[in-house]
Amino acid sequence: MLALGAFPLVWFLSQAILFRELTEIVSRNLLVVFALPLVLLLFFYYF
Numbered sequence: 001m002l003a004l005g006a007f008p009l010v011w012f013l014s015q016a017i018l019f020r021e022l023t024e025i026v027s028r029n030l031l032v033v034f035a036l037p038l039v040l041l042l043f044f045y046y047f
Contacts, residue, residue, distance in 0.1 A: 022031055
């Protein structure tokens with residue numbers, strides 16, 4: 001149960017750091033266009 005709570009938190013933090021690093025290179029709008037379908041795909045795949 002703890003792993004289920006800890007893993008998304010670690011994943012979210014790593015994504016936030018990665019997102020901040022990528023926005024310095026790639027424009028934010030372009031990243032959102034790629035990230036949104038990916039997040040939705042993963043969401044519907046797991047739930």
